[in-house]
Amino acid sequence: MADGVTVDEASRASSSPLPRHAPRRPISPSRNLVLRYRLTPWWARVLVVFVLSRVVSTIALLTFAGAQQANAWTLASPDYGSFATIWDGHWYYIIAVVGYPSDLPITGDGHVGENAWAFMPAYPFVVRGLMTLTGLPFATLAVVVSVACAAGTALLFYRLMRHSLPESTSLFAVVLFCVAPLSPLLQVAYAESMFLLLLCASLLLLVRRQYLAMLPVVLIMSFTRPGALPLALAIGLHGVLRWWRRYDDPFPVRERVRVAAAAAATAVFGVAWLVVAGAVTGVPGAYTETELAWRAPYIGYGPLVPFTPWVDGANWWFPGGSGIALLVLSVLAFTALMLSPWARRTSVDLRLWGVAYALYLLAVFFPQSSTFRLLMPLFPLLGVLAVPRSKVYRALLVAVFVAAQWVWLYYCWWVNGYDWTPP
Numbered sequence: 001m002a003d004g005v006t007v008d009e010a011s012r013a014s015s016s017p018l019p020r021h022a023p024r025r026p027i028s029p030s031r032n033l034v035l036r037y038r039l040t041p042w043w044a045r046v047l048v049v050f051v052l053s054r055v056v057s058t059i060a061l062l063t064f065a066g067a068q069q070a071n072a073w074t075l076a077s078p079d080y081g082s083f084a085t086i087w088d089g090h091w092y093y094i095i096a097v098v099g100y101p102s103d104l105p106i107t108g109d110g111h112v113g114e115n116a117w118a119f120m121p122a123y124p125f126v127v128r129g130l131m132t133l134t135g136l137p138f139a140t141l142a143v144v145v146s147v148a149c150a151a152g153t154a155l156l157f158y159r160l161m162r163h164s165l166p167e168s169t170s171l172f173a174v175v176l177f178c179v180a181p182l183s184p185l186l187q188v189a190y191a192e193s194m195f196l197l198l199l200c201a202s203l204l205l206l207v208r209r210q211y212l213a214m215l216p217v218v219l220i221m222s223f224t225r226p227g228a229l230p231l232a233l234a235i236g237l238h239g240v241l242r243w244w245r246r247y248d249d250p251f252p253v254r255e256r257v258r259v260a261a262a263a264a265a266t267a268v269f270g271v272a273w274l275v276v277a278g279a280v281t282g283v284p285g286a287y288t289e290t291e292l293a294w295r296a297p298y299i300g301y302g303p304l305v306p307f308t309p310w311v312d313g314a315n316w317w318f319p320g321g322s323g324i325a326l327l328v329l330s331v332l333a334f335t336a337l338m339l340s341p342w343a344r345r346t347s348v349d350l351r352l353w354g355v356a357y358a359l360y361l362l363a364v365f366f367p368q369s370s371t372f373r374l375l376m377p378l379f380p381l382l383g384v385l386a387v388p389r390s391k392v393y394r395a396l397l398v399a400v401f402v403a404a405q406w407v408w409l410y411y412c413w414w415v416n417g418y419d420w421t422p423p
Contacts, residue, residue: 053178081139089189123191142189181404228270
């Protein structure tokens, strides 16, 4: 006996199942939220991040539009569509409506002036096709195309990050992409959204080693924005690395042929627009001379000599040697980032792309306010900044990025009198 209960009775009582309708412990609201989050598909999480980020950027754009004075493109306080189609957006509008000139404009001193050949046709032609199908205006459809491509980029970027980073880090990389300082460009009449979508698709196929499947994507990309040439270099470096590691990671002959074919075809695509511009206008250097017209207000006309534009720009912006020192420090900082422990957590192919594109910029572009926009194709390196897991670090980085959107809109997008800081 134990307190009036036999040992057998106590044993049966302890082993009997709980009543069928026994009360369960209630799930706390925070726990319920975590469970729902884990059951949410990855694509839904990415789209929620994207939509919330568009709300933030739209508020910023509308705020600046409300304060905008009359300028060369709009009246005072323009509506969203008008404000979204200023700067290069107007060039894309011209191309969508009338196409490209067969004769290049010549300045009074005999040089090629600014003209539509500097802007590639994929984006404005897609918008033109939708205009024909729907009857809607350019401004509306240009924004729709940009936003749709940006959403697609966010989805593909998540998949690209998941090749080397855990789920939470990959999603935070998407957050950084969506709130980046120049992310308002993802919802205006610029070709950047379409280019980033095609670039992200190409890089995803590269890390999956689907070399030949890349080529149709790269072909369209090469007629959207400049970038195929550095991608050809990245593919070539990828092949060299695979050959170097061939004993640990087999690199059969058939894959070597595919890598070589992909690199060669991508390089050809990279100069295709130059050939088209020269053939239509009858001027072999039509595209290059057109691009040089945009740097003429800074340093005058002159031939394109690889790797000299940044030296010229450094001396122009910061004379007396300080500009060169800043340029060297920038290159060293980028190199340190690529060699950092954070970077080594990401895919080596994305780092190769970062190096290839940085070399391309150093070779051909003159640094000015639009250089910030030209840095956007380096967005896969946001995975490096996403590696630290500190909540304080992540919150501060998002806050800095959002604040930088307002700074960029003020200095580069918003038109303030005679504005010499185009985006």
